[in-house]
Amino acid sequence: MPPPARGGGGNDALPSRGHPDRFPRQRVLRFGDGSSAGVRAIGPIGRRRLIIGAGLALGGGAGLAAYGRWIEPERVGLTRLRILLRDWPADQPPLRIGLLSDLHCDGDRAVHRARRAVELLMAARPDVVFLTGDYVTSHGEQWAPKCADVLAPVRSAPLGAYAVRGNHDWWTGSAGIVERELGRIGVPTLSNSSARLAMPSDVRVIGVESLTTGKEDITAAVAHLPPNGVRFLLVHEPDFADRVTERVSLQLSGHSHGGQIRVPGLPAYTPYAARRYVMGYYDSGPHPIFVTRGVGMIGVPLRINCPPEAALLTVIHGDARSSRGTEPTGRT
Numbered sequence: 001m002p003p004p005a006r007g008g009g010g011n012d013a014l015p016s017r018g019h020p021d022r023f024p025r026q027r028v029l030r031f032g033d034g035s036s037a038g039v040r041a042i043g044p045i046g047r048r049r050l051i052i053g054a055g056l057a058l059g060g061g062a063g064l065a066a067y068g069r070w071i072e073p074e075r076v077g078l079t080r081l082r083i084l085l086r087d088w089p090a091d092q093p094p095l096r097i098g099l100l101s102d103l104h105c106d107g108d109r110a111v112h113r114a115r116r117a118v119e120l121l122m123a124a125r126p127d128v129v130f131l132t133g134d135y136v137t138s139h140g141e142q143w144a145p146k147c148a149d150v151l152a153p154v155r156s157a158p159l160g161a162y163a164v165r166g167n168h169d170w171w172t173g174s175a176g177i178v179e180r181e182l183g184r185i186g187v188p189t190l191s192n193s194s195a196r197l198a199m200p201s202d203v204r205v206i207g208v209e210s211l212t213t214g215k216e217d218i219t220a221a222v223a224h225l226p227p228n229g230v231r232f233l234l235v236h237e238p239d240f241a242d243r244v245t246e247r248v249s250l251q252l253s254g255h256s257h258g259g260q261i262r263v264p265g266l267p268a269y270t271p272y273a274a275r276r277y278v279m280g281y282y283d284s285g286p287h288p289i290f291v292t293r294g295v296g297m298i299g300v301p302l303r304i305n306c307p308p309e310a311a312l313l314t315v316i317h318g319d320a321r322s323s324r325g326t327e328p329t330g331r332t
Ligand SMILES: [Fe+2]
Pocket: 134, 166, 167, 168, 236, 254, 255, 256
């Protein structure tokens, strides 16, 4: 069964704006004296209404753009979701997972935004924190250390923090710098590898490398794991889920930015490998999946109807299809 269509929006892989399906054929309204057949005359009053309407439309568009540029990107919220997993041991207390993604630290404003997301998340006291990539957009040598400094508090989670890298970390040639800086603050980067959480039950965190490398390999990552136990999969690009044949308890991803710009009535675009699973929780894929809208921006620097988020996922034993979310809380 296909997952629910929740839309999506674009950033780093926008289709051509010249696509014939994007704009319907438009009727041409001509100004004149009305002498031409089929052309209706527009008098002074009609012309004034047209000008006023155009002005309102332009003003509204400018206002929406200003909102999307300066206000909504700073409305960082904490999304809470309770996820029921059959794999989670019934005798284990709930696990509170903090999730951050797509910080895209590319300037002081982005770093400040990332800091607020970290503060919001850590105030909710997660047991463990997962980071799913795209820490920088460019100039990794300059911004990765600052991003890591901001992320340092996540290491104080009782069960630690784990990271994978995203496409932009690689595209900017910053993958090594990102791993070094995350390591400096005590956060290991998982690249087709896994780690066991320090708890009585067998709970593994599996990190698969970004699909942009062409080296993603979950088979290698789980090769030496026991057949049973809880398996959390971290991978930047959410659509990787459809390629997974190994058993996964819950996948956590980012990359989509939730579409970033979601104007009702208009299609939103998402980058490659984030077109099937765009944002939120999916229980109809090959395994349960949660995709975060992330924190930062890329491409057109706007967020409209798609605010940045940190996520707190509380995992308990039960039927995954009964998982329930709440409205984002703690928006700043
Ligand atoms: Fe990405």
